[in-house]
Amino acid sequence: MSGEGSWRDQRREAVKAHADALARKQAAETERARALVAEFVVAMTAAGVVPGPLRARAADGAVRYKTGLRGWYVRRNQAMAVGEDGAFYVLDVPRSTRSRLLGVRVAPSDPPLQVGVGARDGESMPLERLLRQRLEAGTDF
Numbered sequence: 753m754s755g756e757g758s759w760r761d762q763r764r765e766a767v768k769a770h771a772d773a774l775a776r777k778q779a780a781e782t783e784r785a786r787a788l789v790a791e792f793v794v795a796m797t798a799a800g801v802v803p804g805p806l807r808a809r810a811a812d813g814a815v816r817y818k819t820g821l822r823g824w825y826v827r828r829n830q831a832m833a834v835g836e837d838g839a840f841y842v843l844d845v846p847r848s849t850r851s852r853l854l855g856v857r858v859a860p861s862d863p864p865l866q867v868g869v870g871a872r873d874g875e876s877m878p879l880e881r882l883l884r885q886r887l888e889a890g891t892d893f
Contacts, residue, residue, distance in 0.1 A: 785863035785865050788865075793838050799887065801887075801890055805818075806822060806833045806841065808856045808858050809843055810845065817855055822835065824886065826882055834883075835860070840861050841860055842861045
């Protein structure tokens, strides 16, 4: 029995070490992505691209809701944006009659280094490239 308990303890420690390493990796990636977003805000401001009002959208994109946020959409479908506050926003929200009247509150999200992972082929790209493309588009977006 003592060998079995020892094996379980070793296994538990290995799983914990793996989870801790993954958490450290994800935290480092989030910090890098936040730095990219902060650089984007500075670059957009320096380029004279004025932030506009951001609207959230129902999943199908047909209905829009006021958010009270200002910033720049970074995807043409307006599903993601960077706020003038330097936060990253995913603007997809559940459909709601109440939200049509009162608007919605959208919480900032941790920006991913790779945007669109798990989406259809061709929709995934590095955050750095997405932000660069948006910056290059300037006011013509």
